[in-house]
Amino acid sequence: MPELPEVETVANGVHVRVAGERIRAVWCSGMPQTFKTPPGELQAGLTGCTIDRVRRVGKHVVVSLRAEAADRELLVHLGMTGRLLVSHADVPMPLHTHLRLCLEDGREVRFVDARRFGRLELRRIGEDGGFAGPGLEPLTVPPEGFVALFHGRTLPIKAALLNQSLLQGVGNIYADESLYRAGIRPTLAAGKVSRARLLRLHAELQAVLLRAIDLGGSSVSDYVDADGVRGFFQLEHQVYRRQGLPCGTCGTLIRRTVVGGRSTHSCARCQK
């Protein structure tokens, strides 16, 4: 499941490959729920535009355009299984392809999403200066701002980490991994986590996200980057999907529970 490090890897990979290229034609599948912007509107808004920049905002890939089209940008949410690939046009179109940006140099940017939790949206840039997302960025939020997010909240700290309108970009993997590294029990009410523990969580979350970006993300399920290459952070997971295996610190078996409707992996002894 693409989270911040995976989306960052994808966005950077696509950027270096296609920035400056002109979109000659746009093809859309007919899948209604994939398109927050109707396919026809998306085609009209992108055809003939030049790609300026591809960046990550939260879990979104944001494709901004150049010159006369600089008033709009394409938002791509990868959902669970979404991929953004750069391929030559003669490479057969994968099953579940929903968008093709056909470039003038003969390559294509392809959005492929089997499970269809991903979304495409063409967004107007207004006074806001571009899409900023609903929450704060985990890698740039200062410690005090991070602590303040959880004040007085009764929902489990893990559910708070997953709430994109608080922090954007954290998903199930990095929520579990950062809570384990900070020694915090996932079910503890967010407002009950001590200030010291929250400061620890802030540091551990940033560290784990940066390390994962360095390794090209975690490849679980079928995540791959813009070249179809897998990441390697899954080799450093301490708890995620390691239920029944011993905790690396104390040897207690990692347990799997459900918190906020999400599978949750933790060590009962190390996380208080």
Next chain:
DNA sequence: ATATGGCCCTGGTTGC
């Protein structure tokens, strides 16, 4: 305002 739970969707895994 805040919190909770159901739903969407298909491929991979599990179980009989």
Next chain:
DNA sequence: TGCAACCAGGGCCATA
């Protein structure tokens, strides 16, 4: 071996 049931989960929506 083959097939069906089950599970994964981010975001959105209805509900309390």
